Amino acid sequence: xxQDTVQSAVPATQLMQMIFGFMTSQAISVAxxxxxxxxxxxxxxxxDELAQATGMQARPLYRIMRALASVGIFAEDDTGRFRMTPLxxxxxxxxxxxxxxxxxxxxxxxxxxxxxxxxxxxxxxQPAFERIHGQAYFDYLGVNPxxxxxxxxxxxxxxxxxxxxxxxAYDFAGINQLVDVGGGHGLLLASILQQYPQMSGVLFxxxxxxxxxxxxxxxxGVGERCDAVGGDFFTSVPAGDACIIKHIIxxxxxxxxxxxxxxxxxxxxxxxxxxxxxxVIPEGNAPSLGKLLDLEMxxxxxxxxERTEAEYxxxxxxxxxxxxRILPTKSAYSVIEGVRx
Numbered sequence: 001x002x003q004d005t006v007q008s009a010v011p012a013t014q015l016m017q018m019i020f021g022f023m024t025s026q027a028i029s030v031a032x033x034x035x036x037x038x039x040x041x042x043x044x045x046x047x048d049e050l051a052q053a054t055g056m057q058a059r060p061l062y063r064i065m066r067a068l069a070s071v072g073i074f075a076e077d078d079t080g081r082f083r084m085t086p087l088x089x090x091x092x093x094x095x096x097x098x099x100x101x102x103x104x105x106x107x108x109x110x111x112x113x114x115x116x117x118x119x120x121x122x123x124x125x126q127p128a129f130e131r132i133h134g135q136a137y138f139d140y141l142g143v144n145p146x147x148x149x150x151x152x153x154x155x156x157x158x159x160x161x162x163x164x165x166x167x168x169a170y171d172f173a174g175i176n177q178l179v180d181v182g183g184g185h186g187l188l189l190a191s192i193l194q195q196y197p198q199m200s201g202v203l204f205x206x207x208x209x210x211x212x213x214x215x216x217x218x219x220x221g222v223g224e225r226c227d228a229v230g231g232d233f234f235t236s237v238p239a240g241d242a243c244i245i246k247h248i249i250x251x252x253x254x255x256x257x258x259x260x261x262x263x264x265x266x267x268x269x270x271x272x273x274x275x276x277x278x279x280v281i282p283e284g285n286a287p288s289l290g291k292l293l294d295l296e297m298x299x300x301x302x303x304x305x306e307r308t309e310a311e312y313x314x315x316x317x318x319x320x321x322x323x324x325r326i327l328p329t330k331s332a333y334s335v336i337e338g339v340r341x
Contacts, residue, residue, distance in 0.1 A: 024071055027064050028091070029107020031073070032100045036065070037084065037091035040074070044083035097161040105154035110140075110147050114299050127302035137300045155184060155247070162246065163188040165331035166277055172196050175273065179204055179240035181233050181264060182248035186213040188277075189244070190220035201226045202238045237263040246277035246333075250293075253303035254315060261319030265340055274321050274338040281308045289332045312336050 031037065034054045039045060045053075047062035054061070062080075069076045072087045090099040105111060110133070117128035129137050141148040172178065172192055179202045180189035186203040193201050201222070203213055207230030217226050229238050234256070237243065243264040249257045264274055279290035294306040307315065309326055316323045321338035328334050 026107055027067050029103050030064055031068060032091055032103035037088050038093055040082060040084050041092055044081040046081050098157055101153040101157035105150050108150055118299055121298045121302055128299045159187045162331045162333050163191045165329035166335060167191050167195055169327055169329040170335045175199055175242045177240040179238050179243045181237055181243050181245045184209060185216045187216055188246055190217050190222050193222040193225055194220045202240060203228045204231060204238050206230060233260050233263060237267045239267045241269050242273040244275040249276055250278050250297060250306050251304050257315060258318045265320040268340050272340045276336040277333050279306055279332055280326055280334045281306050
C-alpha cells in the first residue's frame, strides 16, 4: 500500500467510526434498558449470567457487550466476564449523574424513528417527528402515557446532574422569591432552596406536571417554603424577585421563547434577575454538545433551536432584559443571566 493510500485511509476510518455512531448509541440504549450497569456494579459477570438475569439470549447479548467494551463502556476480561468502567458508571440507575433514563429515551423506537427522517426536517415545512407520527411532539406525549413517562424520566435524569452543577456555579444570595418556570417536578428549585434557607420558591409548570412534585419538594425538606402552581407560561408567570428557566427556551422558536420571557418580565420585581439554563453554542468549529442537541430540536420541532451568546443577547433584549453574563458550570449547561430593564 502506498503512503498516499495509508494517509487517505485515516480520514476514511475516522469517518466510518462516526457513521457507525448510531450503532453505539443503540447498544448503549439496550444496555440501559436491561439495567446492565446495575447488574455489574458489585461484580463482573459473564454474558451467560447477564442473559439469565435479563431474559435475553446469551450470544446476542455477548455481541452487544463486546461492542460496548470496544469503546470503553464496560470491559471484558480474559475469562469472558464483563466489568464496569468509568464510562459505564453513569448508566447505573442510582449514579449521582445517571444518564440511564436519558439513554433509554434516545433509543426508544418512537423517538428513534423520527431521526430516520432528519432530511425531512431539512426540507422545512414540518418537523420529522410530526411527519412520522402525525402529531406535534408534545401533543403526542399528551396522549401516549408510556412515551411521556420515558420522556419525563429522561428530563429528570438530565436535571439531576445539571441541578447540582447550577447550584454550585451560581450565587443565589439576595433573591427572596425564586420562580422556577417550567420546573418539572422541582428538583432544581428544591436543590436551590435547600442551599439558601432564607429563600422561598414557586414551582410553575403544567398542572399535570406539578402534581408529581410533592415527593421531590418534601424530600428536600423545603415544603414549607415552596409553592407548586399549575399554569401556562405562554399566558402568565407567578410573581417573584427572579425567574429561573432550565431546558425550556430551546424548545421554542424566537417568537414563542420571547413570549415566555416577556411574561417573566411582567411578573418580576424591578431590577429582577432572569436566569436561563441552557447549552450555549460556541462560535466557529469548536466541538459542542449544543450543536448536536440542536439537531434534536430540528427533528422534534423544526424551528426550536439551541442558541449562541449573540442570539441569547438579542432574545433577552426583545423581552426587556439585558444579558449581563454567561456563567459556565461543570455540566454542559451554562447560566445565562439577565436583568430586567
